[in-house]
Amino acid sequence: MKGxxxxxxxxxxxxxxxESKEELRKERFxxxxxxxxxxxxxxxxxxxxxxxxxxxxxxxxxxxTPKRT
Numbered sequence: 001m002k003g004x005x006x007x008x009x010x011x012x013x014x015x016x017x018x019e020s021k022e023e024l025r026k027e028r029f030x031x032x033x034x035x036x037x038x039x040x041x042x043x044x045x046x047x048x049x050x051x052x053x054x055x056x057x058x059x060x061x062x063x064x065t066p067k068r069t
Contacts, residue, residue, distance in 0.1 A: 005051055010059065010066045017052045020045050 005013065024045040030036055058064040 005048075005055055007067060010056070013052050013056060017049065017056075020049050020052070024049065 005016075008016070024042065027036065027042050027045065031039075031042065036042075055064070059066045
């Protein structure tokens with residue numbers, strides 16, 4: 001999914017960011033209360049959130065131009 005973020009529009013990035021943050025919250029809660037099925041999922045979610053935030057910041061600064069969807 002790493003390369004696909006570049007092809008998405010701002011609205012889609014915002015939607016995926018909200019979903020990823022919610023999923024990260026749920027995974028962290030699971031990690032505290034029980035055993036995780038995939039412990040690497042938290043790491044992957046955090047990286048995806050960072051990628052999305054970086055892209056949004058680049059759009060804001062004018063380094064990249066957002067794709068229109």
